[in-house]
Amino acid sequence: MNVKEQIEALRKELREHNYNYYVLDNATISDYDFDIKLKELQVLEEKHPEFYDTSSPTLRVGGEVTKNFATIVHENRMYSLDNSYSKEDLEDWEKRIQRVLGGVEVQFTCELKYDGASISLTYEDGKLKQAVTRGDGFQGDEATTNVKTIKSVPLQLKGDYPPKFEIRGEIVLPFEGFKKMNEERIAAGEDPYMNPRNTASGSLKLQDSAVVAQRPLDCLLYGIVGENTGVTSQFQMLEKARDWGFKVPTIAKLCKTTTEVMEFVEYWDIHRHDLPYETDGVVIKVNSLRYQEELGYTSKSPRWAMAYKFKAEQVSTVLNEITYQVGRTGAITPVANLEPVLLAGTTVKRASLHNADQIEKLDIRERDTVFVEKGGEIIPKIIKVDLEKRPQDSVPTKYITHCPECHEELFRTEGDAKHYCVNYYGCPPQITGRIQHYISRKAMDIEGLGGETVELLFKEGLITNYADLYTLTKEDVLPLERMAEKSAENLIAGVATSVKIPFERVMFALGIRFVGETVAKKLAKAYKNIDALMAATVEELILVDEIGQRIAESVVEFFQNEKNVEIVNRLKEYGVQFEISADKLLNQTEKLKGQTFVVSGVFETVSRNDLKKMIEDNGGKVGSSISSKTSFLVAGDKMGPSKLAKAEKLGISIISEQDFIEKVS
Structure with a gap:
């Protein structure tokens, strides 16, 4: 046996032992013998670097250092899930599904919802190519080096896998x-980690992969993404991935009714405490991938999946004080400052009180004993007051009348739950909040600049708005607290690089009230440049798809403010992108303006995602379901029968992939 054959044989044997131990939980070799063979492979690979392989088991020990985690745009967006908390919620969801699918028999796959750090793994030719964290769903951090150290993540696949696909899952501890890690930390005189989920998530951002390799992380997979994967249902997908x-967790059940789904939920709500991992609910998915495709997505989540959250944990504690926070839009949020209490593995010191109406409704007062719940929300909330423990000298809460920061009188418009400070340019939290929004990941994504640094820059009088960021020099920022030379250089470089951010994200970054990411894209696409948008009237803006009266008035009001216009003009001078790039405009037409297309089935010439992009690039709108507003149904192979039937019933034009391509050619 020559050296190459020897290396390949060792790799194959070690992969099999890894799989048996970490995936099947069935060791077929002692730890000692495994380590001896691994060492033998390491020595051979070091002597013969020409046989390097990215999927070698030796890479699991880590050692590579990652200074900066690259931001990667997801090829397929990682959506979040809608939550349900009752059988009625599930039944309502099932009715919505039936309305779209036309009353066909639907089966559901039920899986446990593991509480970890979401990850997307890309495989090409059976080898792990890339691992990216969920991030904001549109883009995340590359964590390939660290993920390779997780023993249950296969570096080389076996069987009849597709040539390229993504698989989603959770990195869990x-x-x-987790218990063993904390015992070691306590023995070393260090503070214990708070909970498994945050520790797992934090591990993916460690710079030294050798440290990650020492942590007992696991990876549970549940969803394949990509075209031509050879699977037709969610349940089959789980089996194929195994x-x-x-x-892939073996706890999964195929259900025909919501009654069966609830039986699964109720069983695991009790027995989840026997599992080796954290779980916080059950994920229910329409089993048929064809039906999933027909159901499509909302702007935030798939219509074909629902997370049923287990009953939230509740604890009682004392509310010491009510304070008030000012947001970047001037909205006031009351906050309950609590006696610290452990809730769902995290020490909770604060809870949102939402608004004056909520305080009045629950009659929440300082020094009350309150019940706090985390539930499906990240921020804990107070759900009720223990009136039996209320102090005798307790007095009702009087909501503040003036801003806690700048002391301007607060306003509340009719029909709005929130109070607002209207001192837009003089209230410090509003000023820094707008700048923090501007630099955020979904907006200008300025590296080297965080919220604390923004606060420091403002406090030192170096910035009063986001245009001031572009005037900063290294000499300006070096004297700041905890600012080293390299950090100062990174900050200045990050600001300079931000001028390349495309127009639609700049629109979002401006922080116009009610203009979120989706609205910003619509406005950028409709007006092409900032000057045209600034000149638009409320009546003209309302004509843009999905722009209503409230958004239109907010946009006009923003650009009627002279200070806002001055800031925009300064940003233009600094090179910030205020028009759609020439390259992008080159591929855009108005050929399909006013027309709505629904895309369904499998296509030969272009992918479904590319078809949707072509529709939008040519001024059309992509619909998720057939309705009287649909102009055309672009029908591919294996298209859902219910969509076809509904289109025929409504008299919608049904065209082929080739017909569509001819339309835009």
């Missing part, structure tokens, strides 16, 4: 491993 070498 089992209770046993065959290819992935660690």
